[in-house]
Amino acid sequence: MSQQTIRQQARVAARGSAQRRRRERLARERRIEDLAVAVLTAVGERDAAVAAAEQRAGAALVELTQSEGLTLREAVAWCDEQVSVREATRLRRLVTDEAPVDAAPAGEREEVDAGASAG
Secondary structure, eight states: OOHHHHHHHHHHHHHHHHHHHHHHHHHHHHHHHHHHHHHHHHHHHHHHHHHHHHHHHHHHHHIIIIISOOOHHHHHHHTTTSSOHHHHHHHHHHHHOOOOGGGSOHHHHHHHHHHHHHO
16 A cells, blocks of 8 residues: 555545534533423523412412401411511512511511511
């Protein structure tokens, strides 16, 4: 075999190897991209589920405090204190879009302030 033929065969082999590595790299990037999309989709679904659950909890707290006449602290006590007054306030605000604590009525402001330091 001539030197030129040997060089040509070596170049063809090198190009084939480089193409194979490029294809493998592109396939790996596609797999990584697909997995990243799966992660972001799952996180988005989780966030939506959490938001829906918090809306339901907030609506129930609004019902307890407005329709049933309980104070927020009493509502928290009825929930076996698995939620703090501070958390209950946040959940309730998700539903009612209440003004900040400083703008709350005086009786409610004291209750929220006391709960924030306790919870």
